[in-house]
Amino acid sequence: MFTESVLVFIALNGIFAYSFYAVLVAGQLSLGQAGFAGIAAFVAATLAPTPTDWGPIPTLIVAIVIGMVVGSLAAVILGLPTMRLRGVFLAIATLGFAEGIRIFILNQSWTGGAQGMSVPKIVGPEIAWVLLIVVAYWFWRQGRSRYGRALEAIREDELAARSIGIDVGRHRLTAFVSAGAIAGLYGVLWAYFMRIIAPEDFSFSTAIDGLVTAVVGGSTNFFGPILGSGFQTMLPEIQRAVGIEAGWLRPFISGLLLLIVILYLPGGIASLVPRRKQKIDVAALGLAEASGESVAMREHPAKGEVVVQLNALAKEYGGVHAVQGVDLTVRSGDVVGLIGPNGAGKTTLVNMISGLIPPSSGSATVLGVEVGRTPVHKIAAAGVTRTFQHSKLFNRLSALENVLIGTHLVAKPTFLRRLLWLPSARRDEQAALAQAARCLDRVGLLEKANVEAKGLSYGDQRRLEIARALAADPSLLILDEPAAGMNHVEAEELSALIRSLANDGLTIIFIEHNVGMVLGTCDHIAVLNFGQLLASGTPAEIEADERVIEAYLGAVQEAEAETSAPVVADASDDPNQGRA
Amino acid sequence: MQQLLNGLFIGSIYALFAIGFTLVFGILDRLNLAHPAVFAASAFVGIGLAEAFELSIWVILVLVFLFGAVLGLVIERVAFRPLKNRPDAHFAGLIASIAMAGMIVAVLQAFFGPQTRRFPEGTAPEGKVEILGASATYVQLAIVVICIGLVIALNVLVQRSSLGRSMRAVAENPTAARVLGINVDRVTAMTFSISSALGAVAGVLFALNVNSAQLGMGTAIELKGLAVIIVGGMGSLPGALVGGLILGIAEVFAIQYIGSSWRDFIAFALLFVILLLMPQGIFGKRKVREV
Numbered sequence: 039m040f041t042e043s044v045l046v047f048i049a050l051n052g053i054f055a056y057s058f059y060a061v062l063v064a065g066q067l068s069l070g071q072a073g074f075a076g077i078a079a080f081v082a083a084t085l086a087p088t089p090t091d092w093g094p095i096p097t098l099i100v101a102i103v104i105g106m107v108v109g110s111l112a113a114v115i116l117g118l119p120t121m122r123l124r125g126v127f128l129a130i131a132t133l134g135f136a137e138g139i140r141i142f143i144l145n146q147s148w149t150g151g152a153q154g155m156s157v158p159k160i161v162g163p164e165i166a167w168v169l170l171i172v173v174a175y176w177f178w179r180q181g182r183s184r185y186g187r188a189l190e191a192i193r194e195d196e197l198a199a200r201s202i203g204i205d206v207g208r209h210r211l212t213a214f215v216s217a218g219a220i221a222g223l224y225g226v227l228w229a230y231f232m233r234i235i236a237p238e239d240f241s242f243s244t245a246i247d248g249l250v251t252a253v254v255g256g257s258t259n260f261f262g263p264i265l266g267s268g269f270q271t272m273l274p275e276i277q278r279a280v281g282i283e284a285g286w287l288r289p290f291i292s293g294l295l296l297l298i299v300i301l302y303l304p305g306g307i308a309s310l311v312p313r314r315k316q317k318i319d320v321a322a323l324g325l326a327e328a329s330g331e332s333v334a335m336r337e338h339p340a341k342g343e344v345v346v347q348l349n350a351l352a353k354e355y356g357g358v359h360a361v362q363g364v365d366l367t368v369r370s371g372d373v374v375g376l377i378g379p380n381g382a383g384k385t386t387l388v389n390m391i392s393g394l395i396p397p398s399s400g401s402a403t404v405l406g407v408e409v410g411r412t413p414v415h416k417i418a419a420a421g422v423t424r425t426f427q428h429s430k431l432f433n434r435l436s437a438l439e440n441v442l443i444g445t446h447l448v449a450k451p452t453f454l455r456r457l458l459w460l461p462s463a464r465r466d467e468q469a470a471l472a473q474a475a476r477c478l479d480r481v482g483l484l485e486k487a488n489v490e491a492k493g494l495s496y497g498d499q500r501r502l503e504i505a506r507a508l509a510a511d512p513s514l515l516i517l518d519e520p521a522a523g524m525n526h527v528e529a530e531e532l533s534a535l536i537r538s539l540a541n542d543g544l545t546i547i548f549i550e551h552n553v554g555m556v557l558g559t560c561d562h563i564a565v566l567n568f569g570q571l572l573a574s575g576t577p578a579e580i581e582a583d584e585r586v587i588e589a590y591l592g593a594v595q596e597a598e599a600e601t602s603a604p605v606v607a608d609a610s611d612d613p614n615q616g617r618a
Numbered sequence: 619m620q621q622l623l624n625g626l627f628i629g630s631i632y633a634l635f636a637i638g639f640t641l642v643f644g645i646l647d648r649l650n651l652a653h654p655a656v657f658a659a660s661a662f663v664g665i666g667l668a669e670a671f672e673l674s675i676w677v678i679l680v681l682v683f684l685f686g687a688v689l690g691l692v693i694e695r696v697a698f699r700p701l702k703n704r705p706d707a708h709f710a711g712l713i714a715s716i717a718m719a720g721m722i723v724a725v726l727q728a729f730f731g732p733q734t735r736r737f738p739e740g741t742a743p744e745g746k747v748e749i750l751g752a753s754a755t756y757v758q759l760a761i762v763v764i765c766i767g768l769v770i771a772l773n774v775l776v777q778r779s780s781l782g783r784s785m786r787a788v789a790e791n792p793t794a795a796r797v798l799g800i801n802v803d804r805v806t807a808m809t810f811s812i813s814s815a816l817g818a819v820a821g822v823l824f825a826l827n828v829n830s831a832q833l834g835m836g837t838a839i840e841l842k843g844l845a846v847i848i849v850g851g852m853g854s855l856p857g858a859l860v861g862g863l864i865l866g867i868a869e870v871f872a873i874q875y876i877g878s879s880w881r882d883f884i885a886f887a888l889l890f891v892i893l894l895l896m897p898q899g900i901f902g903k904r905k906v907r908e909v
Contacts, residue, residue, distance in 0.1 A: 067709065119894050120893070120894075123893065125708070126643070126649050126708070126852070127848070127852070127893065129649075130844045130845075130848055130889070130893075131848075131889070131890065131893045133841070133844065134841075134844075134845065134848075134885075134886040134889040134890050134893075135886070135890060137841060137882070137885075137886045138883060138886040138887065138890065141879075141880065141882055141883045141886070142883075144879065145879050145880060242837065242840075242841060243837065246716060249713075250713060250716060253709075253713050254713075285727065285728075286724045286725065286726075286727035286728040287724070287728075288724075289720055289721075289723070289724040289727075290720075290721050290724035290725065290728075292720065293717045293718070293719075293720030293721035293724060294717070294721060296713070296716070296717035296720070297696070297697065297714055297717040297718065297721070300701075300710055300713050300714045300717065301700050301701065301714065304704060304706075304710070433705075434705070
């Protein structure tokens with residue numbers, strides 16, 4: 039059963055599956071890998087010297103280098119224009135590119151056309167398995183690095199990843215290029231094992247096989263592709279060994295087993311192996327703190343300096359003025375409350391401040407950065423992080439992992455150093471972990487660090503999102519309805535947390551419907567109504583403002599006599615928010 | 619003129635095939651890669667029926683339509699419904715449908731063997747007509763009429779009928795549709811059923827047009843179907859029709875002026891240019907993401 043060629047095929051199919059794994063971990067579905075492998079194999083086999091001149095191993099090394107470079111270049115050429123595409127669109131575009139490459143190869147004379155090209159045989163089981171292990175090692179070390187975590191964040195929620203400072207475009211391209219390089223490696227190994235290569239070896243069905251192998255193995259664990267390859271390659275062999283005839287029955291059983299794996303093992307075969315969770319060791323945490331081993335801390339602007347300056351800021355959606363002519367100045371160290379009825383433009387305003395949507399007119403400067411054309415991750419790097427009205431957590435990751443991703447901006451890149459097992463990488467990872475634990479502790483979630491985000495209660499999810507935003511060590515923190523879904527006690531704790539953050543020098547803008555909480559927490563309140571700034575001033579001024587009372591607070595004033603923490607009656611039109 | 623006509627024949631089959639793809643994608647946001655297997659299976663079943671009972675082609679088309687509809691229900695039930703609540707449902711469904719496609723083709727091989735099959739002589743009416751100096755067989759004319767007729771019928775169904783209204787509601791927002799009392803599971807099953815029925819008719823017509831059916835015939839058209847739905851706009855029914863015709867005509871002219879070996883290149887060049895210049899396709903709507 040384990041003949042030489044079966045062993046080689048397990049290794050080669052595994053390597054090919056890794057080229058899919060490389061992008062699947064970032065949530066991208068690419069089918070271009072067969073094309074990368076094809077062009078790499080033909081170019082390498084043409085340019086590499088013959089083994090009689092150089093000896094087999096140096097020839098193979100040269101061919102591999104050529105192949106990986108060609109594969110990466112092809113990935114860059116395809117990746118740059120297709121980076122804006124997502125999901126199925128990306129899959130089909132990459133598939134089209136790969137088929138284009140195949141037809142191009144088919145129609146060239148230097149490739150031998152449909153007959154293909156003969157290549158000396160150099161690769162045996164040893165070489166194939168050594169290279170498979172190298173590739174697997176690469177992805178093993180990638181998993182727990184800052185880079186690996188950023189890819190995971192992009193897979194789980196791209197917008198949230200952007201908002202904590204991850205350059206999504208660059209990370210996606212890097213993942214894509216590594217897929218190209220590994221596909222190139224596969225192409226070259228295939229060529230130097232099979233003796234003859236033809237364009238048909240790199241067709242659509244090859245790409246589908248690679249994808250299926252990667253998915254069956256599972257993309258949640260670095261050795262998924264090896265398991266997938268073992269499963270897919272051994273299936274026909276086992277069927278032969280137990281005496282199932284060739285013909286229709288073997289592909290039928292293969293299809294059936296694939297279906298069973300997909301239906302009953304959501305994470306692929308690798309999900310059968312329990313995943314080791316990242317745990318916090320509180321004792322080690324204390325040590326790290328004592329030795330001053332900590333992530334770089336941001337210097338906040340001095341108290342009273344202008345942090346946000348809005349001039350006649352406006353946003354229009356096809357004739358609807360969501361926000362119009364808003365002038366507002368936010369000073370460092372202030373807690374600014376943004377209130378107003380539903381649809382007043384509060385979320386639109388903070389979306390513009392955090393760079394998620396460009397203004398239609400007017401200008402906004404935040405921490406010295408002009409928003410509008412600046413990408414979200416650059417604004418985050420300038421020191422602005424936020425939470426969202428509807429929590430955008432990385433649901434399948436633990437609370438700790440969520441916050442750990444939040445440290446992206448302040449942590450150092452560790453992937454390359456992790457490949458070499460440098461102790462400094464371990465120290466940096468520990469520092470990031472300590473930072474994450476501190477932020478969790480600050481919002482009171484330390485004991486729930488290992489709970490999956492989607493398993494947390496609603497209030498805890500909101501707090502976790504604040505911890506994640508804090509982990510980036512921002513100067514300006516924007517909270518969009520942080521107390522939604524919290525009870526009075528929790529809301530009071532949140533209020534205390536916001537005050538203590540302001541004492542540390544942070545500036546906070548928060549949208550909230552719980553007017554009592556806003557009045558008790560803020561230094562400054564801005565009231566929006568129908569997209570316009572109705573009033574702006576200290577809590578006392580707002581409370582006394584006739585227009586505000588008329589437009590917004592009227593109903594609350596009466597209610598205030600009965601309850602200490604009044605909640606606006608029309609708090610939300612969204613039934614899913616579970617508001618008390 | 620002759621070239622244009624030939625492009626129209628093949629293009630209308632592409633359109634009919636692609637419209638099944640795009641229907642499922644547009645309404646349910648799922649890519650059903652078992653669709654090409656339905657295409658191949660129906661061609662073989664049609665040939666089998668013609669050989670066994672010497673039926674007329676019209677009866678065969680109706681039977682194959684029903685066969686496709688049932689197969690669509692099976693595919694939905696086995697490969698898609700169990701996955702509907704998974705966070706990666708569209709991705710897992712893609713893989714599950716690939717598995718289904720493999721099983722369907724394996725069963726075909728069990729019944730019909732691996733050889734190329736043809737319709738027996740006399741299944742379809744023979745003879746030719748002259749149109750504006752170009753000649754076309756009755757079969758070819760029937761293909762265009764059937765394809766365009768079915769596409770129009772589908773459009774009317776989606777726009778006018780209550781099932782069509784439910785489909786559009788599910789496409790807009792499945793959760794809201796469910797809250798409003800629409801049986802989303804039933805609409806999903808019906809969508810798969812209609813989609814596969816159209817793919818099945820396309821399979822028989824394709825086999826008639828080139829007078830052969832092979833086990834791998836689905837794979838060849840799969841890629842073109844994907845290209846067509848991108849060019850026309852994902853989820854757009856008129857887009858799939860126009861995209862199919864454009865592709866058919868472009869291919870015929872490519873064979874004439876560039877050479878037949880580059881024919882398949884056209885689909886992908888077209889696909890790529892459209893994706894880069896107008897990712898929403900000719901008729902597609904741009905979806906706006908909100909925070």
